[in-house]
Amino acid sequence: MIKKIILLTTTLFSVACLYAQNGSIMGQVITKQKNAITNANVIIDNTNHGTETNDSGKYKIENIKPGNYRLKISFVGYVAEEIAVTVTSNQTTKVAPIVLIENEERLSEVIIEGTKDNKYSERTPSSSLRLKTELVKLPQNIQVINSDLLADQQVTSMMEGVIRNVSGVTMLEHWGHFARVNMRGFRLPAFRNGFNVEDTWGPLSEDMNNVERIEFVKGPAGFMMSAGEPGGFYNVVTKKPTNIPVAQISLSGGSFDYYRGTVDLGGKLTDDGKLLYRFNGMYQTADSHRGNEDAERYGIAPSFTYNLSNKTSITTELNLQQAESFVGSAYVFAPVADGYGSLDRNFKYTDTNYPVTDIQELTLFTNLKHELSKNWSFETQFAYLRYDQEGNSTWLWDLPNTGDATRYVGIWDALSLGKYFQTYLYGNFNTLGITHNVLAGFDYSEKEYWADWNQSIVIDVNQPFNIYNPIYGNTETPVFDRSQKVRDRFGVTNTGFIAKSFYAQDEIGFIQNKVRLTLAARHTELITIGKAESDNKWTPRFGLSVDILPSLTAYTLYDQSFLGQTGVSRLGETFEPVEARDIEGGIKKSFFNNRLKASLGIYQITKKNELVVDPEDNNFSIQLGEIQSKGIEFDMQGEITPELNIVLNYANTNVEITKDTNPLNIGQKLSGFAKHITNGWVYYNFAQTSLLKGFGASVGYQYQVDRSTWSWGANNQSDLPDYFRLDGGLSWQNEKIRVQLNVNNILDEYLYAGANYGSYLYWQSEPGMNGRITVTYNF
Structure with a gap:
């Protein structure tokens, strides 16, 4: 297996070196009070390029062919914006901070299911995983279960079917007070907001009422300070304060x-x-x-x-x-x-x-x-x-x-x-x-x-x-x-x-x-x-x-x-x-x-x-x-x-x-x-x-x-x-x-x-x- 992986690595590197020199776009999305807007949608019109802003309101879209584009920025409760950008070969186009204005008529709206893009799919990891790179670009398998999926399945506890959403995860026992979850054959430690809180017979199973998402990280995950089992861990991310009512x-x-x-x-x-x-x-x-x-x-x-x-x-x-x-x-x-x-x-x-x-x-x-x-x-x-x-x-x-x-x-x-x-x-x-x-x-x-x-x-x-x-x-x-x-x-x-x-x-x-x-x-x-x-x-x-x-x-x-x-x-x-x-x-x-x-x-x-x-x-x-x-x-x-x-x-x-x-x-x-x-x-x-x-x-x-x-x-x-x-x-x-x-x-x-x-x-x-x-x- 090691030889196959080394051969694959060499081949991929050689193929990538044949690419043309594309460009990228980076910037930030903020409110009029200059507060960062997290998870705002940033999409290049008429292309398959797009991303979400991170906890600092920043975004970066890469591998874009040179040319003129329209950048669309939107977030629930705010008026969407659209600006023109020019991408140059082998350069990063830095866009001035984009200010979104609150739309009072939309603050109480709920997005009807089916109209929200990527209902079950997330682009980026939470900040508690310390990574700034999009999930698809990371050299690791990370699966995210978001609040929409938890709501559709009516999951209220870590022991109620959460594991069905990630490959190779099993529940050894139904203890009643904590979840003994295994992946790749090893017990997964329970992380909360980036901290390993696992005990011998604990902690208490997480109630989903205060959960924004659950991230299953496969493998040792050295970027978490080697605090996880070699099979991986699951990270429960709690709901955070928001400027949206x-x-x-x-x-x-x-x-x-x-x-x-x-x-x-x-x-x-x-x-x-x-x-x-x-x-x-x-x-x-x-x-x-x-x-x-x-x-x-x-x-x-x-x-x-x-x-x-x-x-x-x-x-x-x-x-x-x-x-x-x-x-x-x-x-x-x-x-x-x-x-x-x-x-x-x-x-x-x-x-x-x-x-x-x-x-x-x-x-x-x-x-x-x-x-x-x-x-x-x-x-x-x-x-x-x-x-x-x-x-x-x-x-x-x-x-x-x-x-x-x-x-x-x-x-x-x-x-x-x-x-x-x-x-x-x-x-x-x-x-x-x-x-x-x-x-x-x-x-x-x-x-x-x-x-x-x-x-x-x-x-x-x-x-x-x-x-x-x-x-x-x-x-x-x-x-x-x-x-x-x-x-x-x-x-x-x-x-x-x-x-x-x-x-x-x-x-x-x-x-x-x-x-x-x-x-x-x-x-x-x-x-x-x-x-x-x-x-x-x-x-x-x-x-x-x-x-x-x-x-x-x-x-x-x-x-x-x-x-x-x-x-x-x-x-x-x-x-x-x-x-x-x-x-x-x-x-x-x-x-x-x-x-x-x-x-x-x-x-x-x-x-x-x-x-x-x-x-x-x-x-x-x-x-x-x-x-x-x-x-x-x-x-x-x-x-x-x-x-x-x-x-x-x-x-x-x-x-x-x-x-x-x-x-x-x-x-x-x-x-x-x-x-x-x-x-x-x-x-x-x-x-x-x-x-x-x-x-x-x-x-x-x-x-x-x-x-x-x-x-x-x-x-x-x-x-x-x-x-x-x-x-x-x-x-x-x-x-x-x-x-x-x-x-x-x-x-x-x-x-x-x-x-x-x-x-x-x-x-x-x-x-x-x-x-x-x-x-x-x-x-």
Whole structure:
């Protein structure tokens, strides 16, 4: 594979050198108060060239043939502008700042679905990814799930089907309080606004009420200071204050006593637009398909931006979430001879008096942006996270073939503290016709995690719980000793580390930036709790991206990761840091004037010191020698016609042990992936002139073949059946109101994830056919 990638790189470079010398256009879009306008559309009329402005209101359109053009600039709530520009060969045309004027009559309008370009497709990454280059030009596979797609699918939590929109992503378990997401065979750490907030058993799953977009970054992503797993990470970007008035309320109801209300407010707090705000709030209560598991969740998220000048701004966000979760209630156990799904889909393994787990999570973000000059700027941001959990989990003590199960409930209290700091500098300059986009920064993370699962109580003392003839209400509610705070308790598990990273990158553009060479390096120091010495390592990053055609780009990438691992083994030993390297390449193609985008890539990741579940005690992990992940990925996202939008993806993944102290493990498959995964989602908005004006319909599927979760069966083959789920939705909206109805698992399939533990099976079922309706009103 390495030889093929090197050959591809050489060929692409040679082809690109044959290009003619085109030109480019750059400039900025601002308000009359000289505030930057983010995500404004900048399009060259009668061409397939266009882009969106970044967080500083700046844009750059490249690879334009010399000539005279009309530049169209538009943004919701503002009067569109159109100016004439002239593009000269081998030069950048610098356009004076374009001022958009507010159109008061349009401020309250809502864009009807189907009239908005690129409903599901985004051009640029968020500023929290630190990259200024368009997604299609980057030497890396990054997929973005925006708020439009989340709304069409009625996704309210990270665990509700978000993964269907990205190739090769699986959900290992439905824990109820956090999402264990895997991609390319490895667990993905959860990022929020560019910070890695992953814990051993957390953080709390993200509620979509305060989410603007979710970015799935594939590969180590060295530009994030090597803070991500080699398989990648997902970055949740929260809603930010805006100078466009926002006033929205929504009410939802659905199956299993599901009720939810949200509010989204935003706009100017001062007439001059210097002080902006955003407020998001939500409340939800819902049962499960098993019954008697009513759980509440609520949250508030205020944020403010103060524009000190047109060059400097400060944004502060607070997010407080309170959630209840019946941790462990989804588990169902049965003898191996019975097989998966041998009990009813709604079978309940926990008793009616099973206590709820209480979780509170508080996060605080502060971001400072400042433009030093036209070509240089920097950002500094801080974050703090506190996660408190008080509750319990349940598991199986014994299960003979008679079905007489003995269950136990264990305490599960946890406290997680995270402190984060980042600062990075951007710059661009030219030398002898060669462009340089420079990124340099420092990243600091400090995490500590205390967990108490040292107390447990067998609840089936008087008589076993027979799974074939269950009788509920015969057990006592477990009582645990909580006389001390969790961090002060004897025998409590305490893990954590401090990570310090320095990073420098230069994206070098040749031949009017049609060829982009990325050279980068970083140094990481890891100080792990329980280890006497710190770990240090230099890791390089090389990338090449080439525009074969204006709508066709090819890329190759070599990157490494080096990050600490929290937790301890069953024997109390700390784990060595992860070391991995990723080699990949692929092509990215745009269709229909950049409204539809597709990517196809191959990769090979070699990872040392991977953690897997300890077969002696599944509450702990063990560390393997070396594993390798190989795969092919395809993603398509965007608009085919103004009425038809689509998401389509496929991945072939294979992960196996390549080196280990135990020769019998070599060649063994790892858990956490499906060999074949394909997903699709199609949304059709009926034409504005038709009798069905405002109506929309959608349908989507998820299909997984040869899949696993925690463990694999004999001969390295998963014994789980294939997974197929069909979902759909109907919607209607006008300028003020949107009504959305979604039906999940339309075929009413018995769907589950699970594992074979040798002496018994366990699985977690999904609900049968279920529905949800949401009414949204924009003031």
